[in-house]
Amino acid sequence: MTGQTFTFEINRTSSAPPATLFRLEADGAGWKEWARxxxxxxxxxxxxxxxxxxxxxVRKVGLWPIMMREKTVEYEQDHRHVYTVIGPSTPARDYHGExxxxxxxxxxxxxxxxxWFTExxxxxxxxxxxALKGAIQLISLRLIKAAEREASGV
Incomplete structure (x- = not known):
């Protein structure tokens, strides 16, 4: 039996340029600097x-021992980043983020x-x-704050 598909969407605006936001979001190793x-x-x-x-x-993000492994599946420099969770398994199967x-x-x-994911x-x-929407809402606010701080030279 296949589960139901669920989606969510967060829309925000930043004064920082797209290239700065994209670079921070796509930099898997750098999340620890701004996404707390x-x-x-x-x-x-x-x-x-x-x-x-x-x-x-493949970026690993989280807090040990629970580290999400996210694989980039689409990448348009400075514009669009699509990833899928490849581990560990969660109740949200086939999760994709864009x-x-x-x-x-x-x-x-x-x-x-x-x-989006399958139950x-x-x-x-x-x-x-x-839970996922709440996490992305918070992460997106932290991303904007970091990008605007960087763009302003602070």
Whole structure:
């Protein structure tokens, strides 16, 4: 029996340029610098093409002993990063995330971060969607703060 599919979407705006936001989000080893309190540890397991975070890259993020392994499956420099969780197994099967950074008329960036997954255990989908959406909401705010700090030279 196949579980139900769940999705969520976070939309934000930043004064930082798309390239800065993209670089921070796609840099798996750097998450520990800006994504706390959601991510305390981050590193590359495998670098991709282009190095380090391109297609095939695997970043490890979290807090030991629970480190999520996320593999880059689509990569459009300075614009779009799509990844899938490859371990450990969770009640959210086949989780994919997509972060899109689009320049806007005010000189900043419109951010759209989506996630989708299949419910692995019947009845857990709504809880997993709320947890994942909450995590991405917090991570996206921390990303914006780091990018705007960097863009302003502070």
């Amino acid at each position: 309190p959601v991510v305390f540890q981050s590193s590359w397991e495998t670098q991709g093409e282009p190095a380090p975070g391109g297609i095939g890259a 972060a899109v950074f689009t320049a806007n008329a005010s000189g900043g960036t419109d951010i759209c971060w989506r996630g 692995g255990v019947p009845g857990t989908g709504p809880i997993m969607r709320a």
